[in-house]
Amino acid sequence: MSALKQGIASPLRLFTKTSPLMPLVIRNFHASSCLCRLQLLSRVRCVDNSAIGKQAMAEGKPPKIIHVYNKKRRATIGDKVLMTVKGEMKKGIIVGVKEHQKHGIPRSDTNNVVLIDDNGTPLGTRINAPIPMILRGIMKEKTIAKGADYTKILSIASRFV
Amino acid sequence: MKVGLCAYSAFKIYPGHGKTLVRTDGKVFTFLNGKCERSHLMKRNPRKVTWTVYYRRKHKKGLEEEQQKRRTRRTHKFQRAIVGASLSEIQAKRNMKPEVRKAQRDQAIRAAKEQKKATKAVKKAATAPKSAPKVEKAKQKIQKPQQKAAPRVGGKR
Numbered sequence: 001m002s003a004l005k006q007g008i009a010s011p012l013r014l015f016t017k018t019s020p021l022m023p024l025v026i027r028n029f030h031a032s033s034c035l036c037r038l039q040l041l042s043r044v045r046c047v048d049n050s051a052i053g054k055q056a057m058a059e060g061k062p063p064k065i066i067h068v069y070n071k072k073r074r075a076t077i078g079d080k081v082l083m084t085v086k087g088e089m090k091k092g093i094i095v096g097v098k099e100h101q102k103h104g105i106p107r108s109d110t111n112n113v114v115l116i117d118d119n120g121t122p123l124g125t126r127i128n129a130p131i132p133m134i135l136r137g138i139m140k141e142k143t144i145a146k147g148a149d150y151t152k153i154l155s156i157a158s159r160f161v
Numbered sequence: 162m163k164v165g166l167c168a169y170s171a172f173k174i175y176p177g178h179g180k181t182l183v184r185t186d187g188k189v190f191t192f193l194n195g196k197c198e199r200s201h202l203m204k205r206n207p208r209k210v211t212w213t214v215y216y217r218r219k220h221k222k223g224l225e226e227e228q229q230k231r232r233t234r235r236t237h238k239f240q241r242a243i244v245g246a247s248l249s250e251i252q253a254k255r256n257m258k259p260e261v262r263k264a265q266r267d268q269a270i271r272a273a274k275e276q277k278k279a280t281k282a283v284k285k286a287a288t289a290p291k292s293a294p295k296v297e298k299a300k301q302k303i304q305k306p307q308q309k310a311a312p313r314v315g316g317k318r
Contacts, residue, residue, distance in 0.1 A: 096183060106181035106189065130183050161181065161189050 036099040038065055038075040038111055044083065047095060047112040048124030048156070056085050063092065063113060077105065078138035080150075081113065090115050090123070093139075093153060095131050105134050106161045120148040122156055130161040167193035169201045171214035 038044065042065045046053030056062060066089070067082035068075040075081050076099070081092050092115045096108035108129070115123040120143070131154075139150045165174040168190040180198060182190045192198040200210060207213040217223055242248040 103177070103180075106183050108183040109185045128187070129185075130187055130189060159187070161183055 038079075038081070038094060038097065039068060039073060040065060042075075042111065044081075044092075044094070044113045045110045046085070046092075046115060047127055047129045048114045048122060049126045049128065050115050050122070050124035052085050052088065052090065053115050053124060059086075061086070063090070063115075077101075077132060078135055078142070080116075080142070083113070083115075085115070091118065092116060093150065095127070095135065095153075096129060106130075106132050114153050116150070116153065118148065120150040121152050125156060127153070127157045130159040131157045133160050165191050167191065167197050169193075169197040169207050169213065170210075171207075172197075 043062045044065060046057055046063055053063070063083040063085040065075065065081050065083050067073075069080040069082070075094050077094055077097050079094050081094055083090055083092055092113040094111070095114050096106075096110065096112035098108065098111055101107050112129050114127055117123065136151075136154060139154060142150045162176045164176075165179065166172070167174055167179070169192055172193050174191060174193050178193060180192050180195075182192065182198065184190065190201065192201065200207070207215040208219050210216055240248065240251070242251065246254075
């Protein structure tokens with residue numbers, strides 16, 4: 001039986017990734033998850049009821065990320081982000097991501113953002129979309145580290161998931 | 162720990178399994194596995210997909226059939242008091258024996274007959290002496306309504 005298997009396997013070896021004969025045929029491909037993350041020039045959906053955010057979404061020109069406050073410059077849930085909204089530069093915190101998440105963290109159909117100012121106070125008064133519970137922990141950590149209070153977002157959230 | 166239900170197949174989701182999706186309109190879906198998630202995203206109706214619980218419920222697969230047949234609705238009869246008669250009166254009338262009822266009826270018939278006789282006699286007395294004075298007639302006439310107002314014996318006819 002093992003001899004048979006080896007016999008069958010040998011012709012297929014010609015077509016593996018490592019084989020010199022067919023280097024371009026890839027049997028196993030792997031989509032790297034960091035490519036699905038939010039980065040420079042990603043368009044993002046504003047989810048609070050701030051005036052600028054509403055106008056931008058209504059016009060069809062959603063905020064565009066121009067900087068991610070992160071070592072890797074790739075943003076996920078809880079990362080602070082600099083965006084252009086209607087010609088102005090505003091900071092925001094990412095609140096929902098389309099990327100496949102780890103266990104326990106919900107995935108949303110759109111990349112959601114809540115606009116804040118430098119101190120962490122949100123520009124809007126209410127968040128319409130459900131927010132992941134994990135943000136509680138993340139925002140607490142960030143608050144201690146930077147001195148600005150980022151947990152104010154959680155107080156305007158209407159629903160947690 | 163809390164055991165959730167899959168939004169697509171309605172299977173139980175034990176802790177450590179499953180994936181949640183938050184849709185743009187705010188609705189939250191929890192899926193047991195990738196199969197359920199993919200089916201949902203493909204917009205397949207779970208009521209048409211054979212292996213889901215929704216399909217089985219809709220097409221009545223399994224043991225639920227027997228339980229449904231046993232349940233039958235029964236209307237309950239109520240005895241209520243009406244404006245004209247209280248509950249005790251109604252019950253007394255209902256529980257009256259047929260002999261008693263018959264006796265009441267006979268009594269009523271007798272009373273009615275006697276009344277008729279009396280009225281006839283009064284009429285005769287009134288019509289016979291035509292030349293009688295008006296005062297007597299008036300008196301007799303007055304008597305008539307009094308006699309007619311005899312009390313009824315027994316219940317309703």
